[in-house]
Amino acid sequence: MANDGANQPLLVGQSDHIHQSNQKAAPKRRYRRCKSAPLANFVPVEVDRTGLVPSSKSIFELHPSFKKVVMYLVFYLGVGAVCFYLVRHQISGNKTNGILDSVYFCIVTMTTVGYGDLVPNSVATKLLACAFVFSGMAVVGLILSKAADYLVEKQEILLVKALHIRQKVGPGEILKEIETYRVKYKCLIVFGFLLVLILVGTIFLATVEKLDLIDAFYCVCCTITTLGYGDRSFSTEAGRIFAIFWILTSTLCLAQFFLYVAELNIESRQRALVKWVLTRRITNVDLEAADLDDDGVVGAAEFIIYKLKEMGKINEEDILLVMEEFDTLDVDQSGTLSASDITLAQSS
Numbered sequence: 001m002a003n004d005g006a007n008q009p010l011l012v013g014q015s016d017h018i019h020q021s022n023q024k025a026a027p028k029r030r031y032r033r034c035k036s037a038p039l040a041n042f043v044p045v046e047v048d049r050t051g052l053v054p055s056s057k058s059i060f061e062l063h064p065s066f067k068k069v070v071m072y073l074v075f076y077l078g079v080g081a082v083c084f085y086l087v088r089h090q091i092s093g094n095k096t097n098g099i100l101d102s103v104y105f106c107i108v109t110m111t112t113v114g115y116g117d118l119v120p121n122s123v124a125t126k127l128l129a130c131a132f133v134f135s136g137m138a139v140v141g142l143i144l145s146k147a148a149d150y151l152v153e154k155q156e157i158l159l160v161k162a163l164h165i166r167q168k169v170g171p172g173e174i175l176k177e178i179e180t181y182r183v184k185y186k187c188l189i190v191f192g193f194l195l196v197l198i199l200v201g202t203i204f205l206a207t208v209e210k211l212d213l214i215d216a217f218y219c220v221c222c223t224i225t226t227l228g229y230g231d232r233s234f235s236t237e238a239g240r241i242f243a244i245f246w247i248l249t250s251t252l253c254l255a256q257f258f259l260y261v262a263e264l265n266i267e268s269r270q271r272a273l274v275k276w277v278l279t280r281r282i283t284n285v286d287l288e289a290a291d292l293d294d295d296g297v298v299g300a301a302e303f304i305i306y307k308l309k310e311m312g313k314i315n316e317e318d319i320l321l322v323m324e325e326f327d328t329l330d331v332d333q334s335g336t337l338s339a340s341d342i343t344l345a346q347s348s
Contacts, residue, residue, distance in 0.1 A: 069142055069143055072139055072142060073139060073143065076106075076110070076135065076136065076139050077103060077106055077107070077110075080102075080103075080106035080109075080110070080132050080136075081099065081102040081103045081106055082102075083128055083132070084101075084102040084105050084106055084125075084128070085098055085099060085102040087120075087122070087124060087125045087128065088101065088102060090120065090121060090122040090124060090125045091105065091118055091119065091120055091121065091125055092118075092119055092121045093116075093117050093118035093119055094117045094118070094233075094235050095118070096235075096236065096237045096240060097237055100237060100240050100241065100244075101118060101240070103244055104118070104234070104240040104243060104244055105118045106132065106136075107243065107244050107247050107248055108228075108243075108247065109129055109132050109133050109136055110132065110133070110136030110137075110139065110140065110248070111136070111140065111226060111247055111248060111251045112133065112136075112137065112226045112228075113223055113226050113227075113228040113247060113251070114226075114228045114230070115228050115229075115230045115233035115234075116228070116229075116230030116233075117230060117233045117234075117235065140251075140252065140255075143252055144252060144255055144256055144259065183260060183263050183264045183267050184264060186260045186263075187257065187260045187261060187264055190253060190256050190257045190260055191257055193253050194224075194250070194253050194254060194257055197224070197246065197249060197250040197253055198217075198220055198221075198224070198250070200246070201216075201219075201220040201223070201224075201246055201250060202216045202217045202220050203216075204216075204239075204242055204246070205219055205220065205232075205234075205239075208236060208238050208239055208242070209234060209235065209236060209239050211232065215232055218232060219232035219233065220250075223247055223250065223251070224250040224251055224253075224254045225254065226251055270311075270312070273311060273312065274311050277307060277310045277311050278307070286306070289306060290302050290303055290305075290306035292305065292319075305319060328345060329341055329342060329345045331344040331345055331348075332344075
């Protein structure tokens, strides 16, 4: 597995540093994270005055990416409502209020529920509905990738604190548990939200739309799964006002739940692979493959890289790209990086 880009030992001096750190007289070295490095799994938290547990910020303090999603959603609903309001006379079905029906029809189209209680009956409105259903699905995908995940992450710390309410858990332990079981907690939170939305929708349909409990639950299930048979739907003004918010929230929540379940399955398989890699016996063939610089010995950095490759976390192409950057920064070709190397590389 030797390559031209790896003619120098990786992380030179790593073994010496580990040996020196075990000596009492050895000075401690402090390392700083590169400011340009991505903080992929960093969880921002604030420690309260007691210093015992971190406190999460309010969910109403919007993140810039979340603000962008809200702007896209408001723009889509605004343009859609105006367009469908202008052609409201070319839409047939059970109508209540012009503006309300336009927003409601836009939401039903966007989420692909399609009850059939309001349908376009002209060439212009059919083409308009086709355009808005595709753009609406794009907005839904954007919301799933940004907003829903962001809101769930806001509640992770609260969930961990609730699970350990009888224990004194410090911020370090909470962050460690969140990192370990992040996807599992997301599934639990979204599943809880989904149950609440199903319960609220069923109760609302039973009390406002005057459906019996079975039909109300049936309508809820048809809606959140975007099945939308159309034999049961929101027909009153109050029902459609409620539906504007509830349909969008519930359909997104169910889609996000399935995404987290799939992510949890992938993570479980990844953990099993990591466990197998760390517990299997090392052979001479493994040592030969791990010896990147062909010097007959395997250093700590080479061993770590080999294990990460076995776990599927990195591949040969990743290593070559990193080594190319290392060779570019190593101006004096000494096999190590120093402040002078960085200065010279940046100036050139």
